[in-house]
Amino acid sequence: MKDTLTGGCLCGAVRYELRPGFRMRPYACHCTDCQRRTGSAFSLHMGIMAKDLTIDGELNEGKFLQPSGAISTITGCAKCMSRIYAAHDKRPGLASIRVGTLDNSKTMSPAAHFWVSNKQPWITIPEGVPTLETQPQSSEEWLQYVGPK
Numbered sequence: 001m002k003d004t005l006t007g008g009c010l011c012g013a014v015r016y017e018l019r020p021g022f023r024m025r026p027y028a029c030h031c032t033d034c035q036r037r038t039g040s041a042f043s044l045h046m047g048i049m050a051k052d053l054t055i056d057g058e059l060n061e062g063k064f065l066q067p068s069g070a071i072s073t074i075t076g077c078a079k080c081m082s083r084i085y086a087a088h089d090k091r092p093g094l095a096s097i098r099v100g101t102l103d104n105s106k107t108m109s110p111a112a113h114f115w116v117s118n119k120q121p122w123i124t125i126p127e128g129v130p131t132l133e134t135q136p137q138s139s140e141e142w143l144q145y146v147g148p149k
């Protein structure tokens with residue numbers, strides 16, 4: 001995925017461009033925090049370098065203290081409250097884009113599913129897609145599951 005990607009919020013006030021650079025593959029997270037934050041069954045993330053992202057429009061932020069002690073900040077549109085990306089203070093420079101905000105999100109199927117221990121029972125994960133009961137425990141494991149290909 002070396003092409004420039006574009007995306008934006010629901011109301012159109014926020015638009016962004018993601019330039020070519022280091023990009024992980026998309027993954028689904030079924031943890032209960034993601035369920036609460038999205039009001040849905042899981043969230044779709046893709047790890048990127050924050051420096052490759054240019055955002056136009058008025059933004060706001062929500063903060064959450066994770067059990068690990070990291071402060072997770074989610075940034076989105078101040079008008080319609082669509083969430084665009086998240087970052088946390090223990091991984092400076094990295095961000096996690098909300099895959100559903102990409103214009104070409106249909107081409108982005110999850111390379112892995114994490115926190116399937118909290119998965120909603122009605123969701124069936126396609127055969128052959130890697131799953132973890134929790135999430136990768138090291139950078140090596142993150143790269144192994146959703147690193148660039």
Ligand SMILES: [Zn+2]
Pocket residue numbers: 009010011012013014077078079080081082
């Ligand atoms: Zn908006």
Ligand SMILES: [Zn+2]
Pocket residue numbers: 029030031032033034035043115
């Ligand atoms: Zn999660």
